[in-house]
Amino acid sequence: MIYTLTLNPSVDYIMELDHFTQGGLNRSVKENALPGGKGINVSRVLHVLDVKSTALGFAGGFTGEFIKRFLQDEQIESEFVEVDEVSRINVKVKADEETEINGNGPSITKEQLDILLNQISALSEKDTLVLAGSIPASVPESFYQEAASLCEKRGTRIIIDAEKKLIEPVLSLKPFLIKPNHHELGEIFGVEIKSIEDAVHYGKKLKGKGPVNVIVSMAEKGALLLTGEDVYQASAPVGELKSSVGAGDSTVAGFLAGLSKGYSIEDSFRLGTAAGSATAFSIGLCDEVKVNDLFKQIEISKR
Ligand SMILES: Nc1ncnc2c1ncn2[C@@H]1O[C@H](COP(=O)(O)OP(=O)(O)OP(=O)(O)O)[C@@H](O)[C@H]1O
Ligand SMILES: O=P(O)(O)OC[C@@]1(O)O[C@H](CO)[C@@H](O)[C@@H]1O
Numbered sequence: 001m002i003y004t005l006t007l008n009p010s011v012d013y014i015m016e017l018d019h020f021t022q023g024g025l026n027r028s029v030k031e032n033a034l035p036g037g038k039g040i041n042v043s044r045v046l047h048v049l050d051v052k053s054t055a056l057g058f059a060g061g062f063t064g065e066f067i068k069r070f071l072q073d074e075q076i077e078s079e080f081v082e083v084d085e086v087s088r089i090n091v092k093v094k095a096d097e098e099t100e101i102n103g104n105g106p107s108i109t110k111e112q113l114d115i116l117l118n119q120i121s122a123l124s125e126k127d128t129l130v131l132a133g134s135i136p137a138s139v140p141e142s143f144y145q146e147a148a149s150l151c152e153k154r155g156t157r158i159i160i161d162a163e164k165k166l167i168e169p170v171l172s173l174k175p176f177l178i179k180p181n182h183h184e185l186g187e188i189f190g191v192e193i194k195s196i197e198d199a200v201h202y203g204k205k206l207k208g209k210g211p212v213n214v215i216v217s218m219a220e221k222g223a224l225l226l227t228g229e230d231v232y233q234a235s236a237p238v239g240e241l242k243s244s245v246g247a248g249d250s251t252v253a254g255f256l257a258g259l260s261k262g263y264s265i266e267d268s269f270r271l272g273t274a275a276g277s278a279t280a281f282s283i284g285l286c287d288e289v290k291v292n293d294l295f296k297q298i299e300i301s302k303r
Contacts, residue, residue, distance in 0.1 A: 001052065001053070001054060001126070001127050001128075002046060002051065002052070002053040002054075002127070002128045002130065002256060002260070003053065003054050003055075003056055003123060003127060003128065003129045003130070004039035004040065004042045004043045004046075004053055004054075004055050004056065004129075004130040004132065005039050005056045005057055005116075005120075005129060005130065005131050005132065005147070006037035006038060006039030006040045006055065006056070006057035006132065006133055007057055007058060007108075007133065007134070007135050007136055007139055007143070008037060008057075008058070008087075008088065008105040008133060008134055008135070008136045009035065009036065009037035009039075009040055009057050009058070009059055009064070009067050009080075009087050009088075010035075010036040010037050010063075010067075010087060010088045010089060010090040010102070010103065010105075011033050011034070011035065011036065011063045011066055011067065011087065011088075011089045011090070012033070012034045012035070012036030012090050012092055012245065013031065013032075013033050013089055013090070013091050013092065014031065014032040014033075014034065014092045014094060014243065014245070014283060014284070015028035015030075015031050015091065015092070015093050015094065016028055016029055016030040016031070016094045016095075016283070017029060017093060017094070017095040018095065019095055019096060020093055020095035020096065020097070020099065026093075026095075032283060032284060033066070034070070034284050034285075035066070035067040035070045035071060036090055036245075036246070037057065037132075037133055038132030038133035038161060038162075038246075038248075038249045039055060039056070039057060039130055039131075039132040039133060040055055040057070040067070040071070041132075041246040041249035041250065041253070041285060042130050042132060042249050042252050042253045042256075043055040043071070043076050043078075043253075044071075044074065044076065044253075044285055045246075045249065045250045045253035045254065045257075045275055045279070045285055045286060046253045046256065046257055047074055047075070047076050048275075048285065048286060048287060048288050048291070049253065049254065049257035049261075049271070049275070049288065049291065050257075050261075050288075051253075051256070051257045051260045051261070052077070053076070053077070054077040054078065054079060055071060055076060055077070055078040055079075055080070056078070056079055056080065056081075056116065056119055056120075057080055057081070057116075058080060058081050058082075058083045058087070058106065058108055058112060058116070058136075059080035059081075059082065059083065059087050060082060060083035060084060060085050060086055060087050060106050061085065061086025061087060061106075062086060063086050063087040063088070063089060064080070064082070064083070064086065064087040067080075067087060068080060079119060081112050081115045081116050081119075082112075083106045083107070083108055083109075083112055084106070084107070084109075085106030085107055086106060087105065087106060088102070088103030088104065088105040088106070089103055090102040090103055092243065092245050094242075094243050094283070098243065098244065098245075100245070102134075104136070104137060105136045105137075106136065106138075107136070107137075107138040108136055108138045108139050109138075113139060113143075117146070117147070117150070120147050120150050120151065121150050121154070123150075123151060123154060123156040124154055124155070124156065125154060125155030125156065127156045127157070128156065128157040128158075128159060128176070128256070129147070129151050129156055129157070129158055129159070130159045130160075130161070130252065130256070131144050131147060131148065131158065131159065131160045131161070131162065131170075132159075132160070132161040132162065132249065132252070133161070133162060134162070134163070134166075135162075135166060141165065141166065142169065144160065144162065144166045144167075144169070144170055145169040145170055148160070148170045148173045148175065149173065151173075152173045152174075157176040158170065158173065158175040158176060159175060159176055159177040159178070159179075159252065159256070160175050160177075160178050161178065161179045161180075161248065161249070161252055163184065163187075164184065164187050164188050167180070167188070168188070171206075171209040171210040171211060172209070172210050173210065174210045174211065174212060175210070175211050175212070176211070176212050176213060177211065177212065177213045177214070177215065177252070177255065177256075178206070178211045178213075178214055178215075179214075179215040179216075179217060179248060179251060179252050179255075180206070180214075180216060180217075181216070181217045181218065181219070181248060182199050182216055182217070182218045182219075182221075185199065185202050185203065185206065185216050186198075186202070188202070188206060189202050189205065189206075196218075196221070196224070196233065199216050199218060199224055200224060200226075200231055200303060203216045203224055203226045203231070204226060204231070206226075207226045212227070213225065213226065213227045214226040214227075215251060215252075215255060215269070215272065217247075217248050217251050217276060218236075219236070219244065219247070219280075220236050220238075220241070220280075221236060222234045222235045222236035222273060222298075223236070223251060223269070223272070223273050223276070224303075225255075225265070225269045227265055230302060231302070231303040232266060232269055232300050232301070232302055232303070233300070233301050233302075233303055234269055234270060234273040234298055234299070234300050235273075235298060235299045235300075236273065236276075236277050236298075237274075237277050237294050237297045237298060239277065239280070239281040239294075240281060241280055241281065242280070242281055242282055242283050243280070243282070243283050243284075244279075244280050245279075246279050246284075246285050247276045247277070247279045247280045248276065249279075250272075250275040250276045250278065250279040250285060250286055251272040251273065251275060251276035252272065253272075253275060254268075254271040254272035254273070254274060254275030254276065254291070255268050255269060255271065255272030256268075256272075257271060257275075258270070258271040258272065266300055269300060270295060270298050270300055271291070271295060273294075273298050274291050274292075274294040274295040274297075274298055275291050277294050277298075278290035278291045278293075278294050
């Protein structure tokens with residue numbers, strides 16, 4: 001079973017505006033409220049692609065209820081630990097440019113954290129755990145490392161998609177996949193990634209630190225997959241960018257879904273890229289029709 005972990009889930013409140021004026025009164029023309037947080041997005045895209053998963057994390061208050069009910073209505077399993085304060089609302093403004101304001105999120109107690117650690121301790125070598133997104137301020141920064149060490153002992157596959165300081169301590173545990181975008185890859189090495197050649201060079205350096213697979217996503221420039229001794233490059237299809245929120249999470253979900261369905265590593269990467277682009281071309285996450293359509297358009301070359 002695939003488990004996704006979202007320590008700080010959200011209601012993503014997407015507001016569409018013709019134009020955004022900083023410091024002024026803005027009125028949106030359309031709004032959408034969707035469950036968010038990187039692990040939850042991975043679970044929702046896995047579901048779109050017909051792959052079962054269980055979403056773990058913390059949820060509280062009316063926003064927590066919204067998130068749980070939404071997933072239940074989509075028939076996605078979840079086992080959230082109940083917290084006292086409300087889950088955050090992340091505002092996504094879609095105007096001339098995309099602007100995001102992510103909330104801080106609820107406090108998590110030691111007891112609530114222990115319940116989650118017990119859930120993680122119960123996973124086995126048949127399971128995969130996706131650790132994705134930021135860590136709430138009340139949770140120790142070493143949490144992903146602790147969770148990943150528990151998984152390593154039990155043979156559970158780890159996938160991690162998070163910022164530099166959370167990824168770095170987990171690399172030596174040889175996670176199955178990490179997926180930085182090209183900016184995040186640059187941050188890890190204190191450089192700016194300016195070309196595909198740079199991304200290949202630093203992607204290889206990152207893989208050398210332990211992960212089995214590295215996907216470097218590069219927005220409209222597509223993505224790279226480093227696996228074994230091979231480097232694959234996927235083109236991104238051309239289309240109208242509607243909202244990139246969740247595009248990277250969709251890449252992770254598509255890749256995992258492909259492997260779960262028994263696709264080759266190359267076709268799993270193609271499915272990941274198709275899911276990422278299908279989400280970028282949607283308000284909210286991708287749907288199956290868009291993913292299947294883009295799947296046929298994506299070219300993969302071996303470098
Ligand atoms: N403008 C775009 N056109 C086509 N495909 C896109 C575009 N933006 C994103 N994608 C697709 O989504 C994938 C992931 O995008 P990106 O590199 O922006 O990830 P990310 O920064 O982790 O995303 P986010 O944090 O917004 O979820 C890309 O590899 C590509 O397949
Ligand atoms: O604050 P974090 O945890 O870094 O990111 C949270 C978030 O921006 O990431 C998802 C898109 O990847 C959204 O659904 C959500 O609002």
